Amino acid sequence: MTTSTALFSEARTAKRATLDEFAGKRLLASFGISVPESRVVQDAGAAAAACGDLKPPLVLKILSPDLPHKSDAGGVIVGLRGADEAGDAVRAMMRRPAIENARIDGFLLEEMAPAGVEVVVGGLRDPQFGPLVMVGLGGVFVEVLADVAFRICPITRLDAEEMLDELKGAALLRGARGRKPVSRAAIVDVLLKVGGERGLLMTHGEDIAEADINPLIVSEHGAVAVDARFVLTQPSISTDKV
Ligand code: ADP
Ligand code: MG
Numbered sequence: 001m002t003t004s005t006a007l008f009s010e011a012r013t014a015k016r017a018t019l020d021e022f023a024g025k026r027l028l029a030s031f032g033i034s035v036p037e038s039r040v041v042q043d044a045g046a047a048a049a050a051c052g053d054l055k056p057p058l059v060l061k062i063l064s065p066d067l068p069h070k071s072d073a074g075g076v077i078v079g080l081r082g083a084d085e086a087g088d089a090v091r092a093m094m095r096r097p098a099i100e101n102a103r104i105d106g107f108l109l110e111e112m113a114p115a116g117v118e119v120v121v122g123g124l125r126d127p128q129f130g131p132l133v134m135v136g137l138g139g140v141f142v143e144v145l146a147d148v149a150f151r152i153c154p155i156t157r158l159d160a161e162e163m164l165d166e167l168k169g170a171a172l173l174r175g176a177r178g179r180k181p182v183s184r185a186a187i188v189d190v191l192l193k194v195g196g197e198r199g200l201l202m203t204h205g206e207d208i209a210e211a212d213i214n215p216l217i218v219s220e221h222g223a224v225a226v227d228a229r230f231v232l233t234q235p236s237i238s239t240d241k242v
Contacts, residue, residue, distance in 0.1 A: 133195030
């Protein structure tokens with residue numbers, strides 16, 4: 001069984017409705033998409049110890065099936081510079097009311113991506129057309145302005161380029177307000193790895209109801225998927241073959 005297939009069957013066996021962030025990022029990595037180097041830890045001591053393997057600054061995140069929006073629950077702390085800060089961050093997080101009352105699978109400690117523009121890459125399954133791939137600019141662009149582009153999978157390189165051209169905020173990628181332009185090629189590459197012929201959605205479309213890389217942080221030199229959420233299809237949908 002391939003790594004990616006194993007990730008879905010593990011989640012099914014555990015009767016989960018989603019892949020957790022760590023599994024989601026392993027899935028992305030198995031398709032060649034860059035994700036931060038990370039460790040899953042269960043307590044403050046383990047977080048401090050894991051810092052030895054990772055290059056600061058680091059981010060600590062809560063892993064909980066009950067908290068899909070980690071920041072809203074106080075479950076993301078960025079900019080940790082070492083073992084003491086990582087241990088303190090775990091202790092502080094465990095005291096947050098929303099976290100105290102949730103089911104906790106552990107904590108994800110990961111390296112920070114180089115600064116850049118936040119882009120969203122997503123996927124969903126249309127009952128008629130099958131997998132669709134989506135791209136948008138992060139933050140208010142997606143949430144408030146709904147500045148997004150969709151295509152039916154599989155997409156070609158030209159489709160991916162056109163999707164980026166369609167975004168009203170595309171100027172941001174070219175380096176608005178005196179900033180350096182970010183790597184358009186890196187975004188196109190991720191779109192193809194997600195929505196292309198041999199991409200993630202074409203390969204695992206029967207298992208994926210929704211995919212969300214939010215954000216993909218794109219710098220001058222590349223793109224890193226720093227958050228990953230996959231909602232699994234209901235079993236009845238994946239067995240509807242004749
Ligand atoms: P949420 O569940 O709230 O969406 P995220 O994992 O997306 O949590 O983290 C919230 C924000 O923190 C991201 O939008 C990003 O700005 C920042 N962030 C998270 N992880 C990283 C990382 N590894 N490197 C840099 N920034 C990060
Ligand atoms: Mg996110």
